[in-house]
Amino acid sequence: MPSLLKWSSLPVAGMVSELKFPVPWGHIAAKAWGSSQGHPVVCLHGWLDNANTFNRLIPLLPKDYYYMAMDFGGHGLSSHRPMGFPYHFLDYVSEIRRVTAALKWSRFTLMGHSLGGTVAGMFSCIFPEMVDKLILVESYGFFPAPQESDAWLNSKRKVIESLLSLEEDKHQPPKVRSPQEALQRLLQANSHLTEESGRILLERGATEVPGGLVYNRDMRALTHNQDSLTLEQCVSCLNKIQASVLMIIAQDGIFNPEAENVNRYFVKPLREAFQSNLKHFQFAEVMGNHFVHLNEPEAVAGLINIFLKRDQSSKARL
Numbered sequence: 001m002p003s004l005l006k007w008s009s010l011p012v013a014g015m016v017s018e019l020k021f022p023v024p025w026g027h028i029a030a031k032a033w034g035s036s037q038g039h040p041v042v043c044l045h046g047w048l049d050n051a052n053t054f055n056r057l058i059p060l061l062p063k064d065y066y067y068m069a070m071d072f073g074g075h076g077l078s079s080h081r082p083m084g085f086p087y088h089f090l091d092y093v094s095e096i097r098r099v100t101a102a103l104k105w106s107r108f109t110l111m112g113h114s115l116g117g118t119v120a121g122m123f124s125c126i127f128p129e130m131v132d133k134l135i136l137v138e139s140y141g142f143f144p145a146p147q148e149s150d151a152w153l154n155s156k157r158k159v160i161e162s163l164l165s166l167e168e169d170k171h172q173p174p175k176v177r178s179p180q181e182a183l184q185r186l187l188q189a190n191s192h193l194t195e196e197s198g199r200i201l202l203e204r205g206a207t208e209v210p211g212g213l214v215y216n217r218d219m220r221a222l223t224h225n226q227d228s229l230t231l232e233q234c235v236s237c238l239n240k241i242q243a244s245v246l247m248i249i250a251q252d253g254i255f256n257p258e259a260e261n262v263n264r265y266f267v268k269p270l271r272e273a274f275q276s277n278l279k280h281f282q283f284a285e286v287m288g289n290h291f292v293h294l295n296e297p298e299a300v301a302g303l304i305n306i307f308l309k310r311d312q313s314s315k316a317r318l
Contacts, residue, residue: 023073044070046138047221054067054069054293089118111135113293117141125241163223235269
């Protein structure tokens with residue numbers, strides 16, 4: 001794959017660097033912890049979040065790795081996509097390939113939370129030779145299409161109508177909120193976030209303007225536009241994964257047992273497929289909610305530390 005235009009790195013305090021990777025529509029932003037000589041771990045945030053979601057977890061992980069957390073397009077500090085186009089799930093997958101191509105990485109670890117785990121799972125199927133380890137936090141690695149055709153059709157209709165509606169409103173300036181109002185709106189939309197966690201996400205998820213803050217996220221990203229794979233196709237794709245997999249699910253997260261319709265639909269079949277089809281799969285359930293990695297990172301750090309260090313001597317060269 002041809003290399004991209006030169007990417008830039010801006011060091012900040014505490015061995016944390018801000019990165020920018022040129023892409024045809026602007027840039028993909030990222031932040032990195034540690035020495036670039038360490039084995040790379042690409043960290044992927046959840047839907048409408050940003051790279052700061054890993055701020056409290058990564059300092060608890062082994063120091064001899066290079067952790068790079070991306071902002072997906074339209075999120076955090078990354079550029080928005082060109083006007084007239086919705087955000088497709090595969091766009092996020094391709095952004096990983098763009099960034100790792102710019103860095104000339106041929107093999108690395110992927111860690112994803114929620115949507116980031118789904119993106120990581122698909123990347124691991126499409127480019128299985130590039131991923132040595134896959135860490136899924138509050139994610140089953142796939143999000144199958146609705147079983148009912150009407151539900152699928154309605155979801156696609158919503159994507160198109162939302163896009164057109166946003167284009168009609170494009171001349172309206174973004175809403176300016178006070179810092180406290182911006183935080184409270186974020187917390188209301190994400191009941192699993194603590195106030196401290198909300199502030200961490202808002203640091204990268206909003207920009208200061210006269211009168212307050214405006215959210216950075218592209219409104220088009222609010223509409224889910226998943227790839228249309230059935231559960232059976234997801235299970236088939238799963239067989240392509242070559243990486244060792246660690247799956248961490250929170251007891252009070254979005255997959256909790258009370259959501260019986262979700263469990264019956266794809267959670268149980270996907271977990272069983274991982275267990276039966278992959279040689280190196282570990283499942284762990286922890287106390288906490290959907291943002292356990294940010295709210296209470298100690299609950300998952302130990303599991304991830306052990307997983308990363310396992311078979312460390314066999315890690316492939318970059």
